[in-house]
Amino acid sequence: MSKRRIMGLFNDFEEAHSAIAELLDANIKGFTRDDITLKSPIEHPEVEQVLGERPVKVQRFTFFGALFGGITAFTLIASAQATFLMQSKGGKPIVPIPPDLVLTYEMFILGGVLMTVLGFLIGAGLPSRRSSLYNVKVSEDQIGVLLNLEERNMQAAKDLLRKHNVLEIMEEVRK
Amino acid sequence: MNNSAEEKDIREDIAWAQINKDVMKSLESPRPIYWVMFAGALAMLLVGVGCEIYQYQVGLGVANFSNPHVWGLYIATFIFWIGMSHSGTLLSAILHLMHADWRKPIYRFAEAMTTFSLMTAGLFVAVHLGRVWNIYWAIPYPNDRGIWPNFQSPLLWDAMAIFTYLTSSIIFLYIGSIPDLAICRDNTTGWRKKLYTMLSLGWMGTDRQWRNFRKTYLLIACFLIPLAVSVHSIVASDFAMSQQPGWHITSFPPYFVAGALYSGCAAIITLFIILRYTFRFEEYMTLPILDKTARLTFAIAMVWTYLNLIEYASVWYGHDMYSKEILIQKATGPYAPFWWAMNFCGSVVPFLLAFKSLRRHIPTMMVASLLLNLGMWLERWMIVAPTYSHGYYPYTWDHDQWPSFVQWGIVFGSFGWFGLLFMGFCKIIPSVSMYEVKEMVYHRTLERRKETEWKGEKA
Numbered sequence: 001m002s003k004r005r006i007m008g009l010f011n012d013f014e015e016a017h018s019a020i021a022e023l024l025d026a027n028i029k030g031f032t033r034d035d036i037t038l039k040s041p042i043e044h045p046e047v048e049q050v051l052g053e054r055p056v057k058v059q060r061f062t063f064f065g066a067l068f069g070g071i072t073a074f075t076l077i078a079s080a081q082a083t084f085l086m087q088s089k090g091g092k093p094i095v096p097i098p099p100d101l102v103l104t105y106e107m108f109i110l111g112g113v114l115m116t117v118l119g120f121l122i123g124a125g126l127p128s129r130r131s132s133l134y135n136v137k138v139s140e141d142q143i144g145v146l147l148n149l150e151e152r153n154m155q156a157a158k159d160l161l162r163k164h165n166v167l168e169i170m171e172e173v174r175k
Numbered sequence: 176m177n178n179s180a181e182e183k184d185i186r187e188d189i190a191w192a193q194i195n196k197d198v199m200k201s202l203e204s205p206r207p208i209y210w211v212m213f214a215g216a217l218a219m220l221l222v223g224v225g226c227e228i229y230q231y232q233v234g235l236g237v238a239n240f241s242n243p244h245v246w247g248l249y250i251a252t253f254i255f256w257i258g259m260s261h262s263g264t265l266l267s268a269i270l271h272l273m274h275a276d277w278r279k280p281i282y283r284f285a286e287a288m289t290t291f292s293l294m295t296a297g298l299f300v301a302v303h304l305g306r307v308w309n310i311y312w313a314i315p316y317p318n319d320r321g322i323w324p325n326f327q328s329p330l331l332w333d334a335m336a337i338f339t340y341l342t343s344s345i346i347f348l349y350i351g352s353i354p355d356l357a358i359c360r361d362n363t364t365g366w367r368k369k370l371y372t373m374l375s376l377g378w379m380g381t382d383r384q385w386r387n388f389r390k391t392y393l394l395i396a397c398f399l400i401p402l403a404v405s406v407h408s409i410v411a412s413d414f415a416m417s418q419q420p421g422w423h424i425t426s427f428p429p430y431f432v433a434g435a436l437y438s439g440c441a442a443i444i445t446l447f448i449i450l451r452y453t454f455r456f457e458e459y460m461t462l463p464i465l466d467k468t469a470r471l472t473f474a475i476a477m478v479w480t481y482l483n484l485i486e487y488a489s490v491w492y493g494h495d496m497y498s499k500e501i502l503i504q505k506a507t508g509p510y511a512p513f514w515w516a517m518n519f520c521g522s523v524v525p526f527l528l529a530f531k532s533l534r535r536h537i538p539t540m541m542v543a544s545l546l547l548n549l550g551m552w553l554e555r556w557m558i559v560a561p562t563y564s565h566g567y568y569p570y571t572w573d574h575d576q577w578p579s580f581v582q583w584g585i586v587f588g589s590f591g592w593f594g595l596l597f598m599g600f601c602k603i604i605p606s607v608s609m610y611e612v613k614e615m616v617y618h619r620t621l622e623r624r625k626e627t628e629w630k631g632e633k634a
Contacts, residue, residue, distance in 0.1 A: 041191065041354075042614045043385035054383065056390045077326050099327040102409070103335050109402050110339045116394045117346055121376075123387035128377035136361035138380055139354075141191035141613075146381075 003035075004154065005172040007133040007146045008161040013044050016143040019164035021050045026160065028153045039134070039144035061119025062112050069111015074104045133170050142167065184277045184463045187620050191613050194459075198355075198605045199362050201454035209453045209598065216594030223588010226581045227302060235305045239579035243563045243571050248582040249303035251556040252589060255438065256296035257337070257410055258431070258551065262439025263289025263344065264403040265471075267351070268396035276618070277467050279611035280459040283355075284450060284597075285443050286348045287606070291596040293341040295589050300334075302585055329412035336406045343402060347395050353378050353388070354610040370603075407435045414558065420497035421562040424489060430482040437479045437521075438551035440472040444544035446597070448537055450606055459607050462535045469534040476525035476547070483522065497567055504565045505557060509574050514557050520550025 010016040020036055038047050048054065078095045121127070131146075138144045149157050158169055230237055240247060263286040270278040301307050312320070313334070324331045357378040360371035378384060411431035414422040424430075447468065451460040490498045505514040524546045533539045564574050600606070 038382040039380045040382070040385070041358075041380060042610050042617060043389055044382070045386075045389075047382055051382070054386060056386050058387055058390045059394060062394050080323065081326060096327060099332075102332045102405075103326060105405065106332070106335045106339045106402075109398050109405075110342060113339075113343045113346060113395055113398050116391055116398075117350065120350065120387050120391035123390075124384040126376040126378065126384070128379075130377050131379060134379055139358045139361045140195050144380075 003148050003150055005133055005146060005148050006154065006157065007039070007135070007144050007170045008166040009135055009137060009168045009170070010143045010145065011165065011167055013040065013046075013143050015164050015166075016040075016145050017044075017047065017050060019145060019161055019166070020047070022164070023147070023157065023160055024050060026156070028149075028156060030150050031147075031153060031157075035148040037146040037148075039138045039146060041139055041141060041143075044143075056123060058116060058119040058123050061115040061122075065115020065118075066108050066112030068115070070104050070108035072111070073107030074100060077103055133172055135168070135170065182463055183461075184467075185280065185459065185461060185612065185615060185619075187616055187623065189458065189616060191616070194609050194612050194616075195358055195362065197455070197458060198607050198609050199359065201456070201606065202359070202367075202602060205453050205602070206455065209602075212449070212453070212594065213598050216591045216598060219591025220588050220595055221591070223585050223591055226584030226588065230302075230581050230585070231307060237579060238581045238585075239576065241573070241576070243566055243573060244560070244576045246303065246559050246563065248556065248578045248586050249299045251559045252552070252586045253296050253299035253303070254410055254431075254555040254558070255552045256292045256299070256589065256593070257407065258435035258438045258555070259442050260289040260292035260296070260340070260344070260439070261403050261407065261432070261435040262443050263287070263348075264399050265436055265439060266443065267347065268399040268403075271392075271396050272400075276615050277464050279615045280456075280461075280607050281443065281447060281464060281468070282611070283348075283352070283604075283608045284446055284601070284606040285439075286344070286351065287597060287600045287604070288439070288442060288446060289344045290341070290348055291593050291600070293337060293344060294596065295593045297337065297341070298589060298592065329409055329416050332409045333413055336402075336409045340402055340406045343395065343399055347392075347399060349374075350388070350391060350395065351608070352604055354380065355605045355608060358609055359605065403435075404432055407431045419562050420495065420565075420567060421490070421501035422558070423495075423498070424486055426482060426485050426489060430479075430486055433475060433479040433482050434551060434554060437472070437475045438548055440468065440475055441544045441547035441551065444468055444472060444540055445548065448541050448544075450601065451537075454601065454606065456607060459612060465537075465540065466531065466534045469528045469540060472544075472547070473525050473528035476521070476528070480522040480525075483518075501561055501565055504574075505561045508561070508565070510557060510561050510564075513553050514561075517550050517553035517557050520546045521554060524550065 008016075008019065010019065016038065020038070023031070023036070024033060033051050036051060038044065038051070077100050081095050081100075133144075133146055135142070135144060145161070147157055161169060238247065238249075263282070266278050266282045266285040270282070301310055304310060313324070353375055356371050356375035357380065360368060360375045363371060408428035408431065411427040415424055415427035417423065444465070447460055447465060450456055487502065490502050493499070505511070524543055527533050527539065527543045533543075560576075564576060565572055
């Protein structure tokens with residue numbers, strides 16, 4: 001069955017939170033936690049109490065970015081120094097580890113930061129086109145609860161949102 | 176006078192819509208003083224550009240550069256601007272990890288200060304070169320000139336560290352601004368709307384976006400702290416790893432880092448006061464927050480003072496007669512007025528910040544913050560110039576060198592360049608973080624409510 005999206009706007013987070021909790025308790029057929037998205041002007045980690053923990057994978061990008069940056073830096077510097085083999089080094093090491101570690105350290109950080117940004121963009125799904133179900137009030141002081149529902153469940157969900165003092169219900173326009 | 180309501184960092188009953196309105200208004204209609212400062216900064220920049228053009232055409236001689244005076248005010252000012260850049264890291268990253276939420280209304284402009292200070296510092300690397308048109312020779316790429324950088328040189332580490340710091344700072348500033356750019360997108364029209372639509376990347380404030388945003392912000396903050404320490408330690412290594420008397424000192428890296436945090440904090444106080452008045456931010460940049468910033472500055476000032484005294488003591492008792500002579504020269508020679516002024520501004524003036532009534536008196540804080548920064552600038556000059564004027568061999572001594580108007584003009588111009596970038600930024604990007612202020616208000620209200628409930632239950 002085809003699904004449609006609606007978004008309810010709430011005055012505060014507590015109302016949105018209890019609406020989400022009741023929606024999930026209602027055991028609507030074919031409707032799961034993954035069909036709910038919260039839109040808010042600030043972060044509300046408390047929403048995970050009802051939506052469950054949703055993993056963030058940015059740190060994996062960070063780890064591999066930092067590792068890649070450090071290894072690449074050391075390899076490039078050491079390779080450049082190794083080309084000086086024909087030059088007299090006066091008994092000093094061709095690849096001096098302590099000074100090379102300074103630049104390795106800087107590139108370790110740069111690699112980590114750049115890949116963290118990439119991880120953020122991928123994880124957050126940015127850049128993206130703005131959804132048709134968006135209200136400027138969400139960036140001001142209201143909370144949006146976006147639901148992805150089957151047509152037959154639409155009325156029940158709307159009634160439930162109204163029960164929790166929803167200010168407005170926006171519906172996705174069918175194309 | 177000090178009732179509990181006045182002690183709050185921010186009014187907790189402020190409406191979120193009002194926060195948006197107030198901050199958005201700062202982008203549209205600042206007080207007329209904004210344009211006066213903008214014009215002043217532009218005039219200063221033009222003076223600097225004029226001096227640079229003259230120096231470019233005639234040569235470094237017009238700056239009064241000669242052997243042994245090869246760095247002069249340019250490198251002293253370079254260190255000063257690098258130091259200023261540490262403020263953003265302190266407020267955004269260190270205080271973020273420490274959950275000090277009072278930083279929220281003021282960290283955005285401190286981050287901007289970091290970025291623009293680094294951009295200003297970078298200019299001096301080019302300016303102090305005799306043949307600025309050959310600056311690309313420093314870039315490491317295989318070439319027919321057979322020039323390859325010396326990877327063991329702190330100057331090369333410096334270039335890499337500053338590049339990394341600048342890149343990371345820009346990213347940190349931008350990522351942290353995305354939710355606010357979305358607010359701007361939703362509340363503007365015309366070219367501004369187009370700009371903010373592009374910059375906000377389609378941010379909609381979904382729980383997925385917020386989760387990733389928070390983690391990213393935290394991770395970059397964790398990277399920025401060691402990075403900031405490494406940047407100024409490496410700048411210190413430019414001096415400490417050389418054999419010059421007065422520079423070859425083990426405590427230089429922590430001394431430089433403390434000085435950087437110190438000047439950064441002092442600059443935050445200056446800009447705090449300017450922005451508070453110019454953009455009518457009295458509601459957000461409150462006196463209790465100024466008080467906390469001043470206390471932080473005082474603590475760092477005392478760390479700097481301690482490290483300064485350690486440096487004097489280690490030179491005095493270190494049996495290195497050349498370094499000791501430099502110290503005596505600083506205190507009694509031609510640079511003595513500046514050296515004593517540095518000690519006065521850096522170690523005595525901060526005691527003003529020990530008094531609560533003065534910490535909340537805006538004119539006093541403005542004067543004190545400017546004096547602290549004057550002290551910090553003099554500190555950098557007193558590191559560079561006296562050593563060059565009084566080296567190992569008496570035939571290299573040159574105590575009479577004085578920077579020419581060209582050097583002063585370019586240093587003056589750098590403040591104009593920084594001012595112009597900063598003032599421009601404040602008209603385009605919100606200088607108060609709207610979403611963070613909302614979070615601050617929200618969490619504090621929740622805490623207050625819980626406290627009241629707990630007290631009620633207890634009763």
